[in-house]
Amino acid sequence: xxxxxxxxxxxxxxxxxxxxxxxxxxxxxxxxxxxxxxxxxxxxxxxxxxxxxxxxxxxxxxxxxxxxxxxxxxxxxxxxxxxxxxxxxxxxxxxxxxxxxxxxxxxxxxxxxxxxxxxxxxxxxxxxxxxxxxxxxxxxxxxxxxxxxxxxxxxxxxxxxxxxxxxxxxxxxxxxxxxxxxxxxxxxxxxxxxxxxxxxxxxxxxxxx
Numbered sequence: 001x002x003x004x005x006x007x008x009x010x011x012x013x014x015x016x017x018x019x020x021x022x023x024x025x026x027x028x029x030x031x032x033x034x035x036x037x038x039x040x041x042x043x044x045x046x047x048x049x050x051x052x053x054x055x056x057x058x059x060x061x062x063x064x065x066x067x068x069x070x071x072x073x074x075x076x077x078x079x080x081x082x083x084x085x086x087x088x089x090x091x092x093x094x095x096x097x098x099x100x101x102x103x104x105x106x107x108x109x110x111x112x113x114x115x116x117x118x119x120x121x122x123x124x125x126x127x128x129x130x131x132x133x134x135x136x137x138x139x140x141x142x143x144x145x146x147x148x149x150x151x152x153x154x155x156x157x158x159x160x161x162x163x164x165x166x167x168x169x170x171x172x173x174x175x176x177x178x179x180x181x182x183x184x185x186x187x188x189x190x191x192x193x194x195x196x197x198x199x200x201x202x203x204x205x206x207x208x209x
Contacts, residue, residue, distance in 0.1 A: 032199040038173035044139035046129040049116035054129040062099045064168040070106035071118040083193035085122040104130035105147035163189040
């Protein structure tokens with residue numbers, strides 16, 4: 001695990017007590033990792049952009065692409081959400097159960113109103129949620145994601161966070177993680193949307209959904 005200069009934690013290897021592995025037998029790219037078996041999630045409760053509870057029940061019946069970040073993020077979050085919005089039509093053609101979930105790691109500044117406006121800018125179908133840290137941290141960690149706030153006493157503090165996108169299957173289980181790559185021209189770690197679509201299509205085909 002290492003921190004890059006763009007305010008993001010790059011996480012690889014063993015996460016949340018489970019061993020990640022690359023499944024090379026089904027032609028997935030190296031940008032995606034799968035659990036040996038989908039992992040059930042513990043109960044959690046966040047608050048969505050409409051001020052309503054967002055729980056594990058809201059993941060059931062969906063292929064959920066879950067990304068953690070914050071609305072004041074200068075680079076990774078807007079770029080990732082923009083890319084997800086760009087490939088969203090392709091994802092929904094592969095499965096009508098797809099949903100994108102943006103979890104804010106900055107509940108002090110990211111009110112429901114702000115979250116709704118922020119995600120709505122990229123796609124009105126995108127779901128946003130957050131919670132106070134005592135509820136937020138364990139919910140995020142069990143998805144194999146992580147965040148940290150530093151210099152919180154400053155008005156324009158930054159939040160370090162994972163750049164990966166977790167994939168939760170329709171049974172509400174952690175299924176896979178799409179990992180960020182690095183471009184020599186752009187040192188900010190980002191998940192490649194086109195590669196994500198390719199891997200997602202193969203995962204869905206194997207699952208039979």
